[in-house]
Structure formats: structure tokens, C-alpha cells
Amino acid sequence: MIKPAPYIVGLTGGIASGKSTVARVFAAQGIAVVDADDISRQVVAPGSSGLQGILEHFGQQMLTADGQLDRRRLRELIFSQPDERIWLEQWLHPRIETAMQEACLLATSPYVILMVPLLLENGLERLVDRVLVVDVSEQTQRQRTQARDGVSPTQVEAILAAQLTRAARLARADDVLSNEDGSLPQLEAEILRLHRQYLDLAAGKCGPGNSAPVQKPLH
């Protein structure tokens, strides 16, 4: 029997907005999380055609001593040369999209969280039933990115400029989680409220009430 398409919630937000923090709470409820950043690592694993193409385009200096993609070096390059970023996106995004769709189809939880930083930038709303945005100010994004990744202020600005603005992202959200103030218990309570809502929505899409219409007996 063909498995029905799962109900998919697209989880997005700018760099360091807190998507992974939010996704961990959904995962703790038993919900499958498909993470585009993880997949973007898998499609450039040693021996992959994804990595091979990058090396042919950028050269062997994009490899670390142990044969991995040098992500820091590639990040510095693509966020200082927009044409190269566009080349990389055109090379990787179709691979990432195919792998994300396959992973969603394999999921067995009542709904799936599809976590994609560039969901809206890339018009991937067509893959999801609902869009959930994690919202923080750009100032908080700057602080958290620099604290976590140790990137320069210039590079943070280049990354922010390659993503949607906060206002544009919020305009396309079905649901919004604010992650500005740092209170994890409050954030968790909001996530659990959404979780219950998504269970209901998923049951409406995939549950027995939404299967093929039952033929009424003729009297």
C-alpha cells in the first residue's frame, strides 16, 4: 500500500534564530525532524558527486587535510563573492531538496518538522503544509552568530544580507515563535501549544476522516 504524504511543517528563521533549539523540543515529543543543514553536509560527504563538483569548481584547496570539505573556507569565499554563492546554491540546492523530500517520506511520526534556513528565500513553501518562523531581532542574530561561530562582523552582515529580512519572513509565516528574550520554559510552552495544533491539523489531513469518501448505502 502507498504510504500517504505526511503533514509537513516547515521550520525556518534567519541564522542563529534558534531553529535547532526549537526542533529539539519537537523531537522530544517524538516528532521526526528533517534538517536541511544536516542534509547539506551529507550531500558533500567524501566520495559524493556533490563534493566532486565543488572541488572541480573551486579547486582541491577546498579540502581539509583529512579529506573533508573545508566548510569555513568555503563559507568565507561564498559570503564575500556573491557569484560564487549563487554557483554553490545552484549546485547543491537540487541535491538537498531531493534528499529532504526522501527523508520526509520515510518519517513515521504524526507530522514532520522540515527545518530549512532558506525555506522562504528558495520558494520551498510548495513542499510544506504550514510555515513556522522562529523570530528574533537582527541584533540578537548578530550576537548569537558571533558567539557561536566566531565569524567576523563583516561576514555576519554578508550572511544576513543573503537572507530575507525579518519583516519579509514574518509576512509569510503561518505561525511565529519569538526566541528573543531567552526564556526557554516559555518557549517550550509555546512549542507544546503548536505541537497540539499540528497533531490536530495532521489528523485532519491524514486521518481516517480524510480518507476516500464513504459511499452511502442506497435506500
Ligand SMILES: CC(C)(COP(=O)(O)OP(=O)(O)OC[C@H]1O[C@@H](n2cnc3c(N)ncnc32)[C@H](O)[C@@H]1O)[C@@H](O)C(=O)NCCC(=O)NCCS
Ligand atoms: C557555506 C557552508 C559551507 C558553511 O558551512 P557551515 O558549516 O559554516 O554552516 P552551516 O552549513 O551549518 O550553515 C549555517 C547557517 O548559515 C546560513 N547559510 C548557509 N548557506 C547559506 C546561503 N547559501 N545563503 C544564506 N545563508 C546561508 C544558514 O542560516 C545556515 O543555517 C554551508 O552553509 C553551505 O554549504 N551552504 C550552501 C548550501 C546552503 O544553501 N545551505 C543552507 C540551507 S539548505
Ligand SMILES: Nc1ncnc2c1ncn2[C@@H]1O[C@H](COP(=O)(O)OP(=O)(O)OP(=O)(O)O)[C@@H](O)[C@H]1O
Ligand atoms: N532563547 C535563547 N537565549 C539565549 N541563547 C539562545 C536562545 N536560543 C538559542 N540560543 C543560542 O543561540 C545560538 C543559535 O541557536 P540555534 O543553533 O538553535 O539556532 P539556528 O537557527 O538553528 O542556527 P543556524 O541555522 O544558523 O545553525 C546557539 O548558540 C544557541 O545556544
